[in-house]
Amino acid sequence: MRILVLHGPNLNLLGKREPEIYGTLSLEDINGALEALGAEFEAVLGFFQSNSEGALVDAIQQAPEKYDGILINPAAYTHTSVALRDAMAAIGLPFVEVHLSNIHRREEFRHHSYLAPLALGQICGFGLDSYLLGLRALFNHIKN
Numbered sequence: 400m401r402i403l404v405l406h407g408p409n410l411n412l413l414g415k416r417e418p419e420i421y422g423t424l425s426l427e428d429i430n431g432a433l434e435a436l437g438a439e440f441e442a443v444l445g446f447f448q449s450n451s452e453g454a455l456v457d458a459i460q461q462a463p464e465k466y467d468g469i470l471i472n473p474a475a476y477t478h479t480s481v482a483l484r485d486a487m488a489a490i491g492l493p494f495v496e497v498h499l500s501n502i503h504r505r506e507e508f509r510h511h512s513y514l515a516p517l518a519l520g521q522i523c524g525f526g527l528d529s530y531l532l533g534l535r536a537l538f539n540h541i542k543n
């Protein structure tokens with residue numbers, strides 16, 4: 400099984416960026432932990448981070464050529480991007496949306512996700528565990 404892990408804008412700054420909200424792990428730390436869990440499942444993971452909405456749309460459009468599902472933290476584009484949602488709708492791959500922070504107990508503008516209605520599920524508020532739980536759920540869904 401092949402899973403694409405997509406990280407949206409500003410997640411390249413993880414570890415340095417508002418650590419009281421997002422924690423002290425870097426993006427490399429998160430990818431490393433996902434890679435280790437993926438290896439347990441014998442899943443092959445691909446990773447992509449971009450600050451650009453268009454680059455993320457391109458990655459989603461190309462995903463079906465190589466992947467069976469997507470684990471995505473769309474970051475700020477969660478709350479703004481019809482384009483990411485439409486790309487997900489167009490390809491139809493199963494995906495799980497994750498967030499480090501609990502977006503539902505933060506500012507009101509973070510409560511809405513354009514992608515969540517298309518996702519298998521959304522996991523937020525657990526830091527690294529949001530990603531690990533999301534990967535596990537996506538893996539189990541695809542396997543069954």
Ligand code: DQA
Pocket residue numbers: 408409410472473474475476477497498499500501502509
């Ligand atoms: C985030 C939450 C978003 O609201 C925010 O814009 C991010 C990170 C999270 O992982 O908690 O950049 O997706």
